[in-house]
Amino acid sequence: MRLKNNFTYGVLLGILxxxxxxxxxxxxxxxxxxxVDAISALLLRMLFSFPFYILIAYYYRNENKEITNTRKDYLWIFFFGFVGYYLASFFDFVGLTYIKASLERIIxxxxxxxxxxxxxxxxxxxxxxxxxxxxxxxxxxIVITFGSEVSISGSNTYLGGFFVLLxxxxxxxxxxxxxxxxPKFGVMRFTAFAMLISCICVFxxxxxxxxxxxxxxxxxxYALGFLIAVFATVIPSFLVSISIKLINSSNFAIVAGVGPISTIILATIFLNETVTMLQVGGIIIVISGILLISKSKKK
Known part of the structure; x- marks a missing residue:
């Protein structure tokens, strides 16, 4: 019963x-x-996130301390912090200047x-x-959803889609x-280090x-920057980590299918974005493909 409760708890945390x-x-x-331009918006996100990840890095400073980390390990953390959080975030923020939030999430x-x-x-x-x-x-x-949006929003959609693809x-x-x-650093310590490197790169x-x-x-x-940092960056990063720990990555990949759907709902409520039936069909196809990949992984 406890395992079942943990699984349910993990699914709920993953969805949130x-x-x-x-x-x-x-x-x-x-x-x-x-x-506000893209780099300024990204700066605000990182400025408000920075103190939280400093505290997290300090709190988990002894995580996996029994494993000796080499200078090469720290260089790789710098590289992945630069590529995975700094570049990925920057490309995403630039892409969002050209395309709708719902299309961004699908890509x-x-x-x-x-x-x-x-x-x-x-x-x-x-x-x-x-x-x-x-x-x-x-x-x-993606082709169905993207092509439909180009016919509505124009050629700038290509540029925005390209940046989000990057x-x-x-x-x-x-x-x-x-x-x-x-495994060498631990999930929390590694994530905190990578995020701190990303913050410094943005600065x-x-x-x-x-x-x-x-x-x-x-x-x-500033209020939106704070909300992006706390509620769309720091808190979900730990909710996702806990969820993966409780239900494993394959099951989490299935749970992640709510992402595009939740973005469409939020974009419709707060941005008045509209989605055509053709785009809904494309979204369903994309989610089906991701679910098929999830089921093909070993549990």
Missing amino acids: GIVLFSSKAVMVKLVYRYD LFIYPTIVLLFNKLFFKQPINKKQRLAIFITYLG SAITYASYLVGSGWLI IHFGITSNVNIFSFSWQV
């Missing part, structure tokens, strides 16, 4: 974490209504298929027939490459490229 993560795109679009949601392709390319892990079918189904859904690729590379580092990026006065925005922008 995914819904909170999905709210990021909606809140970023709300920030853009105040004429990002293809990262499990990219993980499969990277594992095949770099680690020679075979892709079985069911996984190949899932990849085909997923990208078919975000999915960089995030997938982080997932593929960091798997062997997490440097903003300092070099931007002339924007970060203190010149309205209070609503």
Whole structure:
């Protein structure tokens, strides 16, 4: 009975974490209504997140301390923090300046298929027939959804979609490459370190490229920045970690299917975004492909 309760608890935490993560795109679009550029919005997210991850890194400083970490291990953490959190976030924020929040979530949601392709390319892990079918189904859904949106919103959708695709690729590379580092540092310590590196990269990026006065925005922008940092970054990162621990990654991948749906609902409520029936069909196809991949993994 306790195992069953833990599984239910893990599923509920996973759903809550995914819904909170999905709210990021909606809140970023709300920030853009105040004429805030992508790097400034990303800076606010990282500024408000930074103190939390410092505290987390300190609290879990002794996690997996029995394992000796080398200088090379820390260099790899820097690399994956740079690629997986800094670049992926930056590309995503830029993409959101051109496309709807609901479309952004659908494109990002293809990262499990990219993980499969990277594992095949770099680690020679075979892709079985069911996984190949899932990849085909997923990208078919993307083409349907994306093509329908281009006819509505115009050619800028191509540029926005390209940046969000880059975000999915960089995030997938982080997932593929960091798997062997997490056991060395522990989930919490590794995540905190990677996020702190990402924050510092954003601070440097903003300092070099931007002339924007970060203190010149309205209070609503800072409020949204705080909400993005706390409720769409810090809290869901731990909810997802706990959920994966309780129900395993394969089951969590199935739970993550609520992501695009929750984004569409939130975008409809807060952004008045509309979704055509053709796009709904594409969304269902994408989710079907991800579920097929999830079922093809070993439990």
